[in-house]
Amino acid sequence: MKKALLILSVLFISMSYGQEVKQVPQINVSGEGKVKVIPDQATVAVTVETKGNNAKEVKKQNDEKIEAVLKFIKKMNLAPTDYKTQRVSLNPQYDYEKKKHSYNATQTIEILLRDLLKYDELMEGLVDQGINRIDNVTFQSSKLAQYQSEARKLAMKEAKLKAEDYVSVLGQKVGRAMTISDNSQTYYPQPMYAAMKTMEMSDASAPRETLAVGEINITANVTVSFILE
Numbered sequence: 001m002k003k004a005l006l007i008l009s010v011l012f013i014s015m016s017y018g019q020e021v022k023q024v025p026q027i028n029v030s031g032e033g034k035v036k037v038i039p040d041q042a043t044v045a046v047t048v049e050t051k052g053n054n055a056k057e058v059k060k061q062n063d064e065k066i067e068a069v070l071k072f073i074k075k076m077n078l079a080p081t082d083y084k085t086q087r088v089s090l091n092p093q094y095d096y097e098k099k100k101h102s103y104n105a106t107q108t109i110e111i112l113l114r115d116l117l118k119y120d121e122l123m124e125g126l127v128d129q130g131i132n133r134i135d136n137v138t139f140q141s142s143k144l145a146q147y148q149s150e151a152r153k154l155a156m157k158e159a160k161l162k163a164e165d166y167v168s169v170l171g172q173k174v175g176r177a178m179t180i181s182d183n184s185q186t187y188y189p190q191p192m193y194a195a196m197k198t199m200e201m202s203d204a205s206a207p208r209e210t211l212a213v214g215e216i217n218i219t220a221n222v223t224v225s226f227i228l229e
Contacts, residue, residue: 033154047133062105065130110125151220175227
């Protein structure tokens with residue numbers, strides 16, 4: 001009985017191994033989907049930086065400027081969830097030539113601007129209230145999820161079309177997909193913009209053009225393995 005069970009086990013293992021090594025004709029291709037979008041939002045990171053010889057006084061001056069900045073932001077009727085303090089620092093600096101310490105206080109605020117028509121008003125007001133450093137301006141879309149879905153579908157269509165092109169000369173057909181790998185990466189470019197150009201305009205009533213929004217590319221990349229029929 002034990003011998004019979006052993007023979008059956010060996011046969012089962014052999015059959016399983018044979019099934020595992022059986023090769024299925026397939027083709028591996030990649031596809032890319034790209035959707036070009038005009039941004040309708042911007043994330044702005046701005047900083048108040050104050051320098052001086054007395055740490056307490058430097059911090060106090062910096063806080064006063066930040067308070068004025070926050071009051072201005074509230075007057076812009078931005079939602080409380082659309083702006084936040086990103087980082088705060090107070091660092092000593094030593095001048096080896098003069099052999100004296102000085103201090104540098106900074107506070108950075110990140111603002112989500114949902115209406116780009118308010119960009120000039122916002123930036124000019126921030127500078128008036130004490131902002132002396134613009135760290136970053138990132139443009140984005142409020143419909144990012146929708147455009148990402150479109151890009152993924154385009155990537156899959158391109159992958160299937162590419163597979164069909166390859167096998168069309170072989171007399172075979174592209175069957176169902178065996179594996180799909182998403183290789184997409186989210187990337188926000190940093191478009192160029194003419195910061196505070198309006199301050200240089202001689203005619204204050206002339207139209208403002210301080211922002212070059214451009215386009216952002218929503219891209220999806222996939223790798224697909226199709227069975228060949």
